[in-house]
Amino acid sequence: MPLGAPGRGEDDLHGEHMLINIGPQHPATHGVLRLVIELDGERVVRVIPHIGYLHSGFEKLGEYRQYNQIVPLTDRTDYLAPMANNVCLALAAEKLLGIAITERCQVLRVIACEMSRIISHLVWLGTTGIDLGAFTPFLWSFQQRERIYDLQESWTGARLTTSLTRVGGMMADVPEGWEAGLRDFCRTFPTTLREVDTMFTRNAIWIGRTQGVGAMSATDAVNYSLSGPMLRASGVPFDVRKDRPYLGYETYDFDVPVGEHGDVYDRYRVRLEEMSQSTRILDQALDRLAKLAGAPLNVDDARVILPTKSQAMSDMESMIHHFKQVMEGVKTPPGEAYLPIENPKGELGYYFVSDGTAKPVRWRIRPPSFINLAALPTLCVGALLSDVIAINASVDIVMGEIDR
Secondary structure (H helix, E strand, O other): OOOOOOOOOOOOOOOOOEEEEEOOOOHHHOOOOEEEEEEEOOEEEEEEEEOOOOOOOHHHHHOOOOHHHHHHHHHOOOOOOHHHHHHHHHHHHHHHHOOOOOHHHHHHHHHHHHHHHHHHHHHHHHHHHHHOOOOHHHHHHHHHHHHHHHHHHHHHOOOOOOOOEEOOEEOOOOOOOHHHHHHHHHHHHHHHHHHHHHHHOOOHHHHHHHOOOOOOOHHHHHHOOOOOHHHHOOOOOOOHHHHOOOOOHHHOOOOOOOOOOOOHHHHHHHHHHHHHHHHHHHHHHHHHHHHOOOOOOOOOOOOOOOOOHHHHHHOHHHHHHHHHHHHHOOOOOOEEEEEEEEEOOEEEEEEEEEOOOOOOOEEEEEOHHHHHHOOHHHHHOOOEHHHHHHHHHHHOOOHHHHOO
16 A cells, blocks of 8 residues: 555545654664654554664674674674673684583573573663653663673673673683672562562553554464564564573573463563573573682683783793784684574574685674564554554664664
8 A cells, every 4th residue: 555545444434644753763762763654543554664774884894803803793783682692603603613612601601691681671671661651660670780780890891892702712701709799689680570570460551551462473473583572472482592502501491481462461471581581590500600610711722712911921832822813813614604592682693604714704693673673564553553652662672783
């Protein structure tokens, strides 16, 4: 149907359609996203997303950088889960190299991924509550988010641009006493989740704004290639951590929450439960980390890991390895590799093509936000204009990943 064309209803008493813009500067678009909405009265006839306002060219920039130099670029795609992005980059490069990381490194990367999941979901929960008129859960969410950010900053030195991983290991181990802070968070955080559950889950206003709104069937969700909470809310129990395990996730005890109706309400319930399951995983990872105290963090391979400063200053061979790595980078064998992980917003995949040098010939990202956004027009058709705000929030996009 062309823009502005009259629609058809039960009695054909329809007036001229109206076009309105939401964004690109609008708090409810969660970034510089522009939605052109065609309305028949208060009913949505069509939604056309316009993207590109935040285009950064990350994928092309990565083709002119060594693998470890790409890590800072991944911070800036989904900037609500930078540590998880860092992990995906390292795993993809390590797959190309055919190297296995240490057990302590695996556990620390699991901790980084689950911390990122909680941070991302807390931002979603708080901002979605604001969008729908609930202010108090926003305060609860961001209070807990600050606690995680404090832990993230004490580990990496940054709150957003963490650049945590290196090919073959990590930028740094956790500082002394850090585990106690995360233990305390895992002990007290479930109280906040219960408070949110009490305020939202059986709240008549929240239910009225979310149940039956923006629903998508399991079949349609699969056909749209949705992933993450968007897919699981429609009843499809696909989780990369379970179905294509990495970092030893198959050895952790956790559940994959799924919904039944695929609406905004089910997406809320899935994300709320995922934060609880992430807390379970963090508890288990901390137990493992305690048993690995003093274990090596990085692989013992001079081709990929820089020697320590003391080694480089006292041993000629170590100094040569340091010089060659800094100047030439980590060289991968010719080939290609795709590595997916379960990011907070869905399946994040990094694809590399190598020609045997220290820089990839091609770097491509499978961004869950970009793919999930493609379903937004279908989710909104027939909804009220006010429902578009709730539906768009439930998709949980981040524009840095979409406009990569």
